């Protein structure tokens with residue numbers, strides 16, 4: 001029996017149920033010391049399943065399985081890191097988006113559920129045809145790869161200023177079996193894309209946080225997501241400016257520009273869209289915050 005004031009640890013010989021309870025306590029104790037009070041049962045379960053390479057069903061079927069010393073130490077370590085504020089996605093090296101698994105690396109943002117609104121917006125505007133999609137700042141590739149998984153005749157180009165992110169996006173495309181329809185290009189916004197390339201849809205979830213706000217972000221974001229994926233410059237609009245100003249050059253007539261925005265950026269980004277000749281349409285996320293702006297390139301009469 002471990003005492004409340006002793007350092008907690010998963011012990012060799014513990015079964016999976018006991019290990020899960022101990023991990024939960026380790027995480028909760030760590031987060032509580034950082035004044036975070038949340039139920040950590042799900043985090044503990046995800047870390048245990050990942051390390052033991054088990055499915056939920058296998059965990060339920062094998063709770064008496066005794067742990068080796070090596071597994072016990074590894075589980076203690078994972079729970080301790082989670083308690084110190086390392087996000088679960090970083091510890092397991094992947095995250096779910098659009099119900100699909102995406103590998104991560106230090107070069108990629110953890111995909112956020114809010115960004116699924118971009119995927120929904122794109123899917124509701126494209127048919128089943130051979131749509132060509134461009135994603136600017138593709139990171140893990142989560143946006144175009146989710147769309148390719150739903151539209152078997154579509155193709156996509158993912159561009160990013162980070163070669164490390166592109167390597168992860170290509171790996172994700174292979175994992176999701178859509179690599180033959182996905183290509184990548186190292187590019188500062190459109191600079192690396194041949195001028196003759198045109199698309200039906202341009203997507204982007206660019207870095208949009210103002211530089212002077214980064215220090216005050218939640219440490220799970222600030223210390224674990226890459227700065228280049230967060231920092232949008234002094235007013236948060238550094239990437240939106242070229243992205244929106246030059247979008248029409250890379251869009252086919254009738255095409256769409258679909259961008260994620262910060263909760264307080266609908267006026268500033270709408271203004272950039274109007275300046276570029278788009279009439280912006282605003283979508284809200286489930287919390288009711290402005291989240292996505294859509295510009296439609298009109299067809300010639």
Ligand SMILES: C[S@@+](CC[C@H](N)C(=O)[O-])C[C@H]1O[C@@H](n2cnc3c(N)ncnc32)[C@H](O)[C@@H]1O
Nearest residue numbers: 111137138139160161162188189205206207229
């Ligand atoms: C907020 S993250 C979005 C990643 C991914 N699309 C998602 O939704 O999870 C922004 C991405 O833009 C990339 N990026 C930043 N500045 C860029 C630029 N000037 N040109 C192209 N990509 C850029 C970053 O490397 C990062 O992968």
